[in-house]
Amino acid sequence: MTTQVIILNGGSSSGKSGIVRCLQAVLPDPWLAFGCDSFVDAMPAKMQASDAGIRIAADGGVSVGADFMALDAAWTQGIAAMARAGARVVIDDVFLGGAASQQRWQKVLDGVAVLWVGVRCDSAVAAGREIARGDRVQGMAAMQAEVVHQGVFYDVEVDTTHTESLACARAIAAHLG
Numbered sequence: 001m002t003t004q005v006i007i008l009n010g011g012s013s014s015g016k017s018g019i020v021r022c023l024q025a026v027l028p029d030p031w032l033a034f035g036c037d038s039f040v041d042a043m044p045a046k047m048q049a050s051d052a053g054i055r056i057a058a059d060g061g062v063s064v065g066a067d068f069m070a071l072d073a074a075w076t077q078g079i080a081a082m083a084r085a086g087a088r089v090v091i092d093d094v095f096l097g098g099a100a101s102q103q104r105w106q107k108v109l110d111g112v113a114v115l116w117v118g119v120r121c122d123s124a125v126a127a128g129r130e131i132a133r134g135d136r137v138q139g140m141a142a143m144q145a146e147v148v149h150q151g152v153f154y155d156v157e158v159d160t161t162h163t164e165s166l167a168c169a170r171a172i173a174a175h176l177g
Helices: 016-026 036-042 045-049 066-084 099-108 123-133 140-144 165-174
Strands: 005-009 032-035 054-056 062-064 089-093 114-120 156-159
Touching (some): 005 016, 005 099, 016 032, 016 089, 016 165, 032 036, 036 089, 045 054, 062 066, 066 099, 099 114, 156 165
Parallel strands (some): 005 114, 032 089
Antiparallel strands (some): 054 062
């Protein structure tokens, strides 16, 4: 079965978005890219600081409510529908729930060929990137660096601590056969 979806999971500032852009450049077929950041940005502003939506604490902790979860379910089903319709899709996500987050994707993508990719980065390096970005609450990268991988299985893992996005993308592409 031909891979239709590539899901990259890693903490904030681990390098997922850069890898996604490089994958789109090195893969011979067109791949649509979607990420959790674009999903959050698409939500109404009032949901980005509410108990029902998403809250980012001063220490970088993230909590989500019922409205967020309902929209997330619709978003993942929409991505699955695109893949079933023939689109190749690459996702960058942050599995805040570890294995439970992966299981949600597995359920919605049942019958679709998925390549599961773990994107790791030393927490101190990710924290430095977080500061340089300037668009993240400091502490988020360190808090997420390991927890997002707990109980999650991967077909391939890359580490962006000392490896550039293009090299990581090529390593991932090699697993597509």
